[in-house]
Amino acid sequence: MQESAYFDKYNPIDGVWDEMYGKNARVRDHYRKVIEYISGESADDLNKKEELARRLFMTQGITFTVYNSGEGIEKIFPFDIIPRIITGDEWAFVEKGIKQRLTALNLFIKDVYNNQFIINDGVVPIDIIYSCPHFLREMYQLQVPHDIYVHISGIDLIRDHDGTFYVLEDNLRTPSGVSYMLENREITKRLFPDLLPQCGVRSVTEYPNILYKNLLALSPRQIHNPTIVLLTPGIYNSAYFEHSTLARLMGVELVEGRDLVVNNHKVYMKTTIGLQQVDVIYRRVDDEYLDPLVFNPGSMLGVAGIMGAYRKGNVAIVNAVGTGVADDKAVYAYVPDMIKYYLNEEPILKNVPTHQLGNPDEREVVFKNINNMVIKKTNGSGGYGMLMGHAASEQEIDEYKLEVLKDPRNFIAQPTISLSSAPCYMQGELTPRRVDLRPYALFGPDGIEIVPGGLTRVALKQGSLVVNSSQGGGSKDTWVLA
Amino acid sequence: MLSRVAASFYWLSRYIERSDGMLRMLKINYASSQDTVQEFTWEPVVRIFAGSGSAEVSKLGNNGREVMKFMVTGKENPNSILNIITLARENARGVQEHISKDLWQCLNEYYHKVKDPRWDRALMREDPISVLDELIKQVMLYYGTLEITMERGEGRSFMNVGKYLERAIQSVDILDAKFGSASGNKELLTDTSYLKHLLLSLGGYELYLKTYREGFEAANVLEQVVLNNDFPRSVIYSVVHIQRYFDRLKNDSNLEDFRELSFQIGRLESRIRYSSVTSIEEEGLQRFLPHVRTELYGIGNSLNEHYFANS
Numbered sequence: 190m191q192e193s194a195y196f197d198k199y200n201p202i203d204g205v206w207d208e209m210y211g212k213n214a215r216v217r218d219h220y221r222k223v224i225e226y227i228s229g230e231s232a233d234d235l236n237k238k239e240e241l242a243r244r245l246f247m248t249q250g251i252t253f254t255v256y257n258s259g260e261g262i263e264k265i266f267p268f269d270i271i272p273r274i275i276t277g278d279e280w281a282f283v284e285k286g287i288k289q290r291l292t293a294l295n296l297f298i299k300d301v302y303n304n305q306f307i308i309n310d311g312v313v314p315i316d317i318i319y320s321c322p323h324f325l326r327e328m329y330q331l332q333v334p335h336d337i338y339v340h341i342s343g344i345d346l347i348r349d350h351d352g353t354f355y356v357l358e359d360n361l362r363t364p365s366g367v368s369y370m371l372e373n374r375e376i377t378k379r380l381f382p383d384l385l386p387q388c389g390v391r392s393v394t395e396y397p398n399i400l401y402k403n404l405l406a407l408s409p410r411q412i413h414n415p416t417i418v419l420l421t422p423g424i425y426n427s428a429y430f431e432h433s434t435l436a437r438l439m440g441v442e443l444v445e446g447r448d449l450v451v452n453n454h455k456v457y458m459k460t461t462i463g464l465q466q467v468d469v470i471y472r473r474v475d476d477e478y479l480d481p482l483v484f485n486p487g488s489m490l491g492v493a494g495i496m497g498a499y500r501k502g503n504v505a506i507v508n509a510v511g512t513g514v515a516d517d518k519a520v521y522a523y524v525p526d527m528i529k530y531y532l533n534e535e536p537i538l539k540n541v542p543t544h545q546l547g548n549p550d551e552r553e554v555v556f557k558n559i560n561n562m563v564i565k566k567t568n569g570s571g572g573y574g575m576l577m578g579h580a581a582s583e584q585e586i587d588e589y590k591l592e593v594l595k596d597p598r599n600f601i602a603q604p605t606i607s608l609s610s611a612p613c614y615m616q617g618e619l620t621p622r623r624v625d626l627r628p629y630a631l632f633g634p635d636g637i638e639i640v641p642g643g644l645t646r647v648a649l650k651q652g653s654l655v656v657n658s659s660q661g662g663g664s665k666d667t668w669v670l671a
Numbered sequence: 672m673l674s675r676v677a678a679s680f681y682w683l684s685r686y687i688e689r690s691d692g693m694l695r696m697l698k699i700n701y702a703s704s705q706d707t708v709q710e711f712t713w714e715p716v717v718r719i720f721a722g723s724g725s726a727e728v729s730k731l732g733n734n735g736r737e738v739m740k741f742m743v744t745g746k747e748n749p750n751s752i753l754n755i756i757t758l759a760r761e762n763a764r765g766v767q768e769h770i771s772k773d774l775w776q777c778l779n780e781y782y783h784k785v786k787d788p789r790w791d792r793a794l795m796r797e798d799p800i801s802v803l804d805e806l807i808k809q810v811m812l813y814y815g816t817l818e819i820t821m822e823r824g825e826g827r828s829f830m831n832v833g834k835y836l837e838r839a840i841q842s843v844d845i846l847d848a849k850f851g852s853a854s855g856n857k858e859l860l861t862d863t864s865y866l867k868h869l870l871l872s873l874g875g876y877e878l879y880l881k882t883y884r885e886g887f888e889a890a891n892v893l894e895q896v897v898l899n900n901d902f903p904r905s906v907i908y909s910v911v912h913i914q915r916y917f918d919r920l921k922n923d924s925n926l927e928d929f930r931e932l933s934f935q936i937g938r939l940e941s942r943i944r945y946s947s948v949t950s951i952e953e954e955g956l957q958r959f960l961p962h963v964r965t966e967l968y969g970i971g972n973s974l975n976e977h978y979f980a981n982s
Contacts, residue, residue, distance in 0.1 A: 249772075250764070250779040263783075424764045437768035448673050461677045461825065461978050462924045 193228030267663030286538030323513025403633030451494030
């Protein structure tokens with residue numbers, strides 16, 4: 190095959206798995222059609238596509254606001270036009286792995302809030318659980334419909350230098366970004382007409398329908414038309430666009446805390462024709478803010494008394510409260526053991542080796558090899574509060590060590606895994622940038638379903654390994670081939 | 672429908688209607704300021720849409736360019752197009768899943784258009800009519816999109832109640848400012864260009880020419896703007912439409928609230944319907960207009976109390 194000019198200039202990063210660039214400097218088969226397609230386009234054409242994408246995001250209001258000198262500036266979440274492509278085989282493997290992992294995690298949450306077999310059998314140490322800020326005693330022996338806690342999860346996957354998938358994080362609380370999976374696809378349809386069907390890309394549009402079906406099945410009242418709502422913190426939340434998109438796609442009411450009220454352990458929404466009982470709440474408000482009577486008393490985002498209604502079984506909350514205990518970074522290290530304990534299976538997806546800094550021996554090993562380590566806070570997110578050992582200065586390392594020693598339980602360390610790279614279109618050429626993958630799994634009474642696709646986040650800065658949008662990350666459309 | 676959502680619909684709609692009225696008013700004012708030999712005054716426009724008395728307003732003086740900038744892009748003016756469209760968009764954002772995607776995109780575009788940094792310069796130095804026209808086009812797009820894509824449900828009824836309430840208030844305000852400010856000056860009321868200008872700013876000039884063959888008379892202008900059922904910016908037309916769309920909100924579970932408001936709207940509607948130019952003149956415009964305005968405000972307050980209640 191005649192390789193294209195874009196491909197010839199492509200410089201893969203040494204020692205990193207590249208999604209497109211295969212052995213002997215050839216395009217991997219599953220990327221071939223896309224590379225052929227863009228070879229027929231001049232840099233000018235591609236720039237125009239980039240501009241079109243930007244305009245589409247802007248007019249659709251898929252923006253977040255950055256407040257600067259008292260004036261809001263609308264920004265779009267950076268989008269790279271070249272899709273990230275996953276083969277059918279890779280996907281089948283990932284799908285199987287996530288289903289297994291999620292099944293175990295869900296059993297674990299049920300267990301820690303009920304009989305605690307896993308603690309009594311000494312598989313997971315008790316102090317790891319009880320010191321976790323997301324372990325909520327309020328959930329003890331609270332029965333949830335169908336024993337499902339994690340209805341929606343976004344497990345982050347990365348690929349090491351040989352292409353092996355690793356789980357980086359289990360996001361089991363209120364994972365965001367799924368609207369970008371949907372919108373990126375809509376925009377790619379416009380950018381590359383006819384290319385999607387030619388490549389045999391599987392559709393992601395079923396996501397809202399599956400989610401709706403699952404929410405419907407959770408209604409405590411056996412009526413034909415239960416009231417399902419999506420609870421948002423409001424229009425100033427950075428994920429508000431996502432909340433309204435999902436509410437629209439599912440045809441459910443989008444509510445704020447002030448729209449709801451609890452009476453006699455039932456939740457109602459205030460409507461123009463009086464109070465209407467609410468059956469299922471897909472909440473995008475964190476546990477801590479959900480009920481000012483039980484958690485943070487200063488919360489204006491939640492609903493007073495909602496936990497009482499929840500305990501009575503008069504309302505279903507999605508995801509269940511207290512799931513954070515299972516995506517704590519210190520608990521993460523025990524997920525392979527959970528899979529063996531609950532399912533008697535070998536884990537399909539690998540964990541990144543994780544050291545507990547609460548353990549003095551492990552801490553010593555980590556501090557010795559700190560240059561090859563990434564140290565994270567166990568309850569941090571958004572890429573904040575991390576130390577990247579290979580890039581930090583002596584002084585930064587020393588300061589961070591002091592920080593760790595103040596409360597070692599709050600930190601874990603992992604060897605630096607070099608995320609895989611994928612081609613991005615930048616200034617007229619293709620250049621490799623690091624990516625991760627977040628597929629969204631939906632757990633309902635009929636089992637776990639994962640729409641073939643997900644969010645590929647990309648570190649747009651050269652050499653960067655941080656894909657978080659708050660730190661200069663962007664996203665790509667994610668194709669799963671049939 | 673959620674009370675908060677209903678309130679957002681209502682306010683979204685009021686802001687858009689207000690922006691439409693303001694833009695048209697500014698356009699006609701500017702055009703006639705280019706056409707007048709004697710001293711042209713911007714004072715009524717400022718009074719209607721920005722209130723008077725604040726330091727910023729008095730600083731504007733009679734400088735048309737400054738007035739337009741203040742009214743369109745003025746950040747410090749809470750009622751500038753920029754600020755009310757920002758609010759309209761915020762309301763729309765809060766009900767995004769209730770309005771059609773097309774309508775949201777249209778509003779969003781309007782917002783980005785208003786934010787365009789070029790306008791400041793254009794309003795100060797270039798032809799301001801092209802700026803105003805471009806923005807008016809956005810409003811027309813909004814109304815067209817609404818008409819075609821918006822479901823005929825409760826939401827649209829709240830939007831229409833808001834829209835016609837805003838329009839009625841505007842027409843009353845404009846009449847009050849124009850006839851009120853002229854009341855001490857009988858000469859102005861017989862000044863053809865003054866009356867023509869008033870009609871143009873309400874978009875009623877062509878209809879007037881077709882209805883009245885005997886030239887420009889203050890009484891005829893008053894009749895058209897208050898009592899003409901076929902004139903879409905007339906007070907009676909607006910009030911009839913408030914009534915029509917409010918009636919659609921009738922629901923068995925809140926009959927009491929409904930009746931109370933329905934009574935209020937009906938009372939105002941009959942008050943206007945059974946008036947004539949003669950009866951208004953006998954009563955005195957300076958009594959009639961404030962009375963209608965108070966009733967309109969009362970309807971707004973009752974909606975807030977009975978339908979949008981936020982505790």
